[in-house]
Amino acid sequence: MALHTMKFGGTSVGSPEAIEQVLKIIQRDKAAGHDVVSVVSAMSGVTDSLLKTVSAAIEGDRWTYQEINRDIRHRHEEATHRLIEPPSEREATLVEINRLLDEHLQLCEAINILGEATPRMIDAIISFGERLSSRVVAAALDSRGTPSKAFDSSQLIVTDNNYQDAEPLWEVTSSRIKQRLVPAIQEGISPIITGFIGATPDGTITTLGRGGSDFSAAIIAAYIDSDDLTIWTDVDGVMTTDPRIDKRAKVLPYVSYTEVGELAFYGAKVLHPKTVQPIITRNIPMRVRNTFNPDHPGTQIGADIVPSTSVIKAVTSIRSISMLTVSGKGMLGVPGIAGRTFLATSRAGANILMISQSSSEQSFCYTVRDSDANAVKDAVEAELKAEIEHQDVDGVEILKEVVIVTVVGGGMRGTPGVAGRVFTTLGNHNINVISIAQGGSECSISFVIEEQAIEEAVICLHDLALAAVENVN
Numbered sequence: 001m002a003l004h005t006m007k008f009g010g011t012s013v014g015s016p017e018a019i020e021q022v023l024k025i026i027q028r029d030k031a032a033g034h035d036v037v038s039v040v041s042a043m044s045g046v047t048d049s050l051l052k053t054v055s056a057a058i059e060g061d062r063w064t065y066q067e068i069n070r071d072i073r074h075r076h077e078e079a080t081h082r083l084i085e086p087p088s089e090r091e092a093t094l095v096e097i098n099r100l101l102d103e104h105l106q107l108c109e110a111i112n113i114l115g116e117a118t119p120r121m122i123d124a125i126i127s128f129g130e131r132l133s134s135r136v137v138a139a140a141l142d143s144r145g146t147p148s149k150a151f152d153s154s155q156l157i158v159t160d161n162n163y164q165d166a167e168p169l170w171e172v173t174s175s176r177i178k179q180r181l182v183p184a185i186q187e188g189i190s191p192i193i194t195g196f197i198g199a200t201p202d203g204t205i206t207t208l209g210r211g212g213s214d215f216s217a218a219i220i221a222a223y224i225d226s227d228d229l230t231i232w233t234d235v236d237g238v239m240t241t242d243p244r245i246d247k248r249a250k251v252l253p254y255v256s257y258t259e260v261g262e263l264a265f266y267g268a269k270v271l272h273p274k275t276v277q278p279i280i281t282r283n284i285p286m287r288v289r290n291t292f293n294p295d296h297p298g299t300q301i302g303a304d305i306v307p308s309t310s311v312i313k314a315v316t317s318i319r320s321i322s323m324l325t326v327s328g329k330g331m332l333g334v335p336g337i338a339g340r341t342f343l344a345t346s347r348a349g350a351n352i353l354m355i356s357q358s359s360s361e362q363s364f365c366y367t368v369r370d371s372d373a374n375a376v377k378d379a380v381e382a383e384l385k386a387e388i389e390h391q392d393v394d395g396v397e398i399l400k401e402v403v404i405v406t407v408v409g410g411g412m413r414g415t416p417g418v419a420g421r422v423f424t425t426l427g428n429h430n431i432n433v434i435s436i437a438q439g440g441s442e443c444s445i446s447f448v449i450e451e452q453a454i455e456e457a458v459i460c461l462h463d464l465a466l467a468a469v470e471n472v473n
């Protein structure tokens with residue numbers, strides 16, 4: 001008998017039919033004698049809709065947020081009616097759905113009156129999606145004879161107060177999970193836990209970043225000592241590229257933690273970038289599988305790096321990037337400019353996605369999201385004010401609306417010629433490379449190109465990755 005952790009994404013709980021599939025997957029595992037702990041996302045589209053209610057409330061658009069509130073209420077009530085038998089068993093869930101959505105409406109009213117929403121209020125609002133879906137799934141599972149209960153992860157995952165991108169406080173999270181979740185599992189309950197949500201030590205709701213339910217599931221898996229973690233989603237596994245960009249994308253049978261971490265960091269939406277963090281040191285095996293095609297084995301993720309024959313396993317991309325260049329003839333003589341630049345960047349609240357420096361040390365460039373670029377430029381120029389006045393540094397130049405394309409493959413380490421092959425391929429397609437960087441883990445190469453070349457770049461590099469999968473399969 002094993003302890004399994006499963007995470008079901010938005011599409012997997014997006015309709016009564018989809019939830020039926022989820023229930024079957026859990027029940028099949030229970031029938032085989034295992035304990036199952038599940039983490040669920042909001043029903044597909046609900047988090048986006050909740051975010052819209054925030055902007056509608058700020059603008060005083062009461063009609064829009066009331067309409068969205070009604071839609072969400074209707075979707076969850078309908079799922080409850082369709083999934084839970086007999087009708088007498090629906091009552092408690094319907095009461096909960098209405099209580100939560102009344103609370104949502106009150107928060108919208110408060111924002112409407114204030115005319116603004118604090119980061120803390122935004123998290124309170126976007127937490128409703130998971131709080132609703134978890135109740136429906138737990139009640140449906142319970143009504144089918146598998147004892148189950150909904151758990152709010154705000155009771156389990158304790159975080160800092162960096163709203164919208166909160167970071168877990170590991171020790172207290174570990175003890176909360178052991179005190180509040182493990183006893184329920186030992187009693188034979190199959191918990192259905194909200195993804196995405198945490199709370200500060202004083203109990204204020206936070207969220208872990210968009211797509212954060214994967215991360216929630218990994219945190220839970222780590223602290224309940226799960227034998228494995230399965231991310232159930234709407235594609236057959238981790239693929240050689242985003243199937244929406246290239247339909248030829250193929251499922252990778254195996255990728256390492258490091259490879260999948262790079263893929264997620266550089267834009268593969270299939271996993272939240274922090275997912276591998278809690279499980280990598282514990283070596284918990286992980287799989288990505290398709291809720292709607294449960295007989296497919298999916299992608300296995302583990303510690304070993306198994307190079308594919310062509311080395312490049314997958315290609316990803318991120319849009320809406322700005323490249324910042326700091327340059328100046330006097331930079332060589334002034335120590336610490338790069339360090340101060342990056343500190344000023346992080347103080348401005350921006351994440352650095354890639355860095356490259358020319359060997360002359362007269363300039364370096366790095367990338368942030370377009371939305372952060374102006375604030376970062378101001379912060380860095382303020383930090384380097386004295387050097388700019390002395391003309392040691394010319395200033396910060398921004399190149400907006402570029403993209404990052406990344407090729408990933410563990411075998412790149414120590415394999416000569418990979419970068420050559422990548423850049424020859426791009427050259428053959430007349431794609432101009434603006435800047436290049438190799439990932440610290442040496443299993444990725446990233447480069448910046450102009451936005452309009454993104455699809456052609458991904459597709460021509462994807463050819464290299466496809467050749468490898470064909471050789472493995």
Ligand code: ADP
Pocket residue numbers: 008009010011012041211232233234235237238239240241242243244267268269270271314
């Ligand atoms: P969930 O709601 O289950 O978390 P997401 O929409 O967050 O699902 O992630 C799954 C989606 O990620 C897929 O439907 C696919 O379109 C997209 N995707 C992007 N890159 C990849 C990739 N390399 N492999 C698989 N899916 C990818």
Ligand code: ASP
Pocket residue numbers: 009010041042047048129195196209210211212213214
């Ligand atoms: N519901 C959240 C989102 O849409 C978290 C998740 O789905 O993982 O971002």
Ligand code: MG
Pocket residue numbers: 009211214269270271272
């Ligand atoms: Mg997701």
